[in-house]
Amino acid sequence: MPRPLIGISTYVEESTRYGVWDLPASLVPTGYYELVQAAGGAAVLLPPDEPARAAEVLSRVDGLVIAGGPDVDPVHYGAARDPRTGDPATVRDHWELALINAALESRMPLLGICRGMQALNVALGGTLHQHIDGHVETPGITSWHPVRPVPGTRYAALVPEEADVPTYHHQAVDRVGSGxxxxxxxxxGTVEAIELPEPDRWVLGVQWHPERDKDTRVMSSLIEASSLTLAPV
Known part of the structure; x- marks a missing residue:
């Protein structure tokens, strides 16, 4: 059996320096694809494309990871912009929301990480707290705090104990999206994970950064779910 191919959405940077070059770039920190590989998958990056082509792009992969990054524009959940909300990432917002909707429509396994969890919630009609205190201790430095699983959920089945997780965010889920x-x-009390409870679907969002952790349980479960769509060689 080939390894499941997992698409990872990318950061979009206006200016990135490579030696003498200073150019726009689509990229992800290495931890994302290294986590996919460590869990038994193969990784491919999904830079922005026309949102209408999201389903076409996803037809080439077996599972989807929506990566962390900047704040989701509050226009997507009908809220006025808080002064503490970051600048909009318009191209990325439209592309990732299209990817999420296409994945949900096709019942593709989907993991949202940090911003990706927030985007999943927004795609399903939920809203966000635009600022919370206490989850970013030092600018630019990942901190760790414990999260408690909710019994009876998929996440609790994967990680049944209270676990310390690497975190860096100032926004969080407010009203939970439909389903x-x-x-x-x-x-x-901050929401740290959300999921669709249907047993035959794998859709999970985590507010922390598993790509900065050694715990592969969540990603391994995504890889296992993605492998179910593969045909024997």
């Missing part, structure tokens, strides 16, 4: 359930909380 989603909360599957983990921080000790202060």
């Amino acid at each position: 989603l359930v909360v599957s983990a909380h921080a000790l202060d």
Whole structure:
């Protein structure tokens, strides 16, 4: 059996320096594809394309990861912009929301990481808290805090214990999107994981950064679910 091919959405940077070159770039930190590989998958990056082509692009992969990154523009959930919300990432917002909707439509296994979890929630009609205190201790530095699984959820089946996770975010899920359930909380009550509860679908979002952790349980489960669509060689 070939390894499942997992598409990872990319960061979109206006200016990135490579030696003497200073150019726009689509990229991800190496931890994302290294986590996919460590869990038994093969990784491919999905830079922005026309949103209408999202389903076509996803027809070439077996599973989808929506990566972390900048704040989701509050225009997508009908809210006024808080002064503490970051600048809009318009191209990325439209592309990733299209990828999420296409994955949901095709019942493709989907993992949202940090911003990706928030985008999943927004795609299903949910809203976000545009600023919370206490989840970013030092600008640019990942911190760790415990999260508690909600019994009976997919996440709890994968990680049944309270676990310390690497985190860096200042926004969080507010109203949960249609069909989603909360599957983990921080000790202060912040929503830390959401999922679709249907047993025959694999859709999960985590607010932390598993690509900065050694725990592969969540990603391994995504890889296993993605392998079910593969035909024997």
